[in-house]
Amino acid sequence: MHLEPSTIIVLAIVFLSTLTRSTFGFGDALIAMPLLTMAVGIQAATPLVALIASTIAITILARNWRRVNVASAWRLVVSSLLGIPIGLVFLKGTYDGVVTALLALLIVSFSLYSLLRPRLFVLTDDKLAYVFGLLAGILGGAYNTNGPPVVIYGTLRKWPAENFRATLQGYFFPTGLFITLSHGLAGLWTPGVLRSYTICLPVVLLAVLLGSRLNQSIPKGKFDRYVHVFLIVIGVMLFIDSVRM
Numbered sequence: 001m002h003l004e005p006s007t008i009i010v011l012a013i014v015f016l017s018t019l020t021r022s023t024f025g026f027g028d029a030l031i032a033m034p035l036l037t038m039a040v041g042i043q044a045a046t047p048l049v050a051l052i053a054s055t056i057a058i059t060i061l062a063r064n065w066r067r068v069n070v071a072s073a074w075r076l077v078v079s080s081l082l083g084i085p086i087g088l089v090f091l092k093g094t095y096d097g098v099v100t101a102l103l104a105l106l107i108v109s110f111s112l113y114s115l116l117r118p119r120l121f122v123l124t125d126d127k128l129a130y131v132f133g134l135l136a137g138i139l140g141g142a143y144n145t146n147g148p149p150v151v152i153y154g155t156l157r158k159w160p161a162e163n164f165r166a167t168l169q170g171y172f173f174p175t176g177l178f179i180t181l182s183h184g185l186a187g188l189w190t191p192g193v194l195r196s197y198t199i200c201l202p203v204v205l206l207a208v209l210l211g212s213r214l215n216q217s218i219p220k221g222k223f224d225r226y227v228h229v230f231l232i233v234i235g236v237m238l239f240i241d242s243v244r245m
Contacts, residue, residue: 007199009039014052014200015207021056022211023218024227025168026147028053030234034241044196047188050180051197052204057173059208064166069159073170075129076136076150080175083137100242103139107148107235111228114155123156137175145238146175151231161223165215 003011013035021028029049036045061068132153140146150171154164183189218226 003199006039007196010036010196011200011203013039015203017049018052018056018204018207019211019214020230021053022060022165022208023214024230025165025215026151026172027230027234028056029147030145030237034237040196043188044190044193047180047183047190047193048196048200050176050183051189051193052200054173054176054180055201055204056208057169057176059205060166060169060212061173063212064162064169067163067166068170069157069163069167070170072126072129072153072157072159073167075126076133076153076171077174079130079133080137080140080146080171081178083134083139084141084175084178087138087141098242100145100238103145103148104235104237104239104242107152107238108232110152111231111235114228115225121156122158123153126157129153140175140179147172148231148234151227155224155227158224161215161218161220164223164227 013032017028017032017035020031032049032052033045036049039045040048132149136146136149139149150168154167159167
């Protein structure tokens with residue numbers, strides 16, 4: 001099958017973002033959205049990323065659902081769904097650049113502190129899951145950045161690498177499905193978007209398989225450090241994006 005150069009670019013972006021998500025459990029949208037927006041435009045990139053993200057989540061869950069920390073996941077999901085409408089109110093405001101910059105600085109500061117001071121306090125139960133979930137929902141509804149608060153919560157709960165990745169998907173799948181269905185109802189599932197999604201499926205499945213192996217190969221004692229380094233990269237990307245707003 002002959003592929004257009006633009007299609008090859010899309011496949012490369014999807015492979016990289018999916019591999020990242022499958023390895024660490026998060027980060028795909030922050031990689032895919034800016035790159036796909038430049039390649040195909042935001043009207044096509046937004047629903048395509050959402051469809052792929054839901055596919056990644058259900059694929060990982062199908063193989064790792066027993067590793068999901070259900071007690072944490074359902075609390076995060078419920079509180080996030082409550083926070084999303086609040087975030088939509090903020091979406092109408094004019095301070096998105098400022099809020100995104102503050103979020104970026106918070107993520108970078110937290111991760112730098114964690115790397116330099118490894119004796120970070122640990123959450124021993126899920127009482128604060130509602131707080132982190134609510135914050136994630138607000139940020140997700142307003143600025144599509146619900147991932148970082150949940151990732152920070154997982155690091156404070158000291159989830160093992162295999163549980164970390166699976167539990168994040170247990171959170172991202174229902175919240176992402178809500179967003180994906182909203183896109184469909186809004187008429188964003190155009191024939192072009194559905195065609196791109198179909199073409200991307202084999203690449204997504206391959207990246208999920210490779211990412212799973214990479215996740216298992218990371219030494220247990222170093223997983224948290226890798227997550228914090230990746231959070232710093234995401235924080236810097238968010239800050240750069242906020243400057244452009």
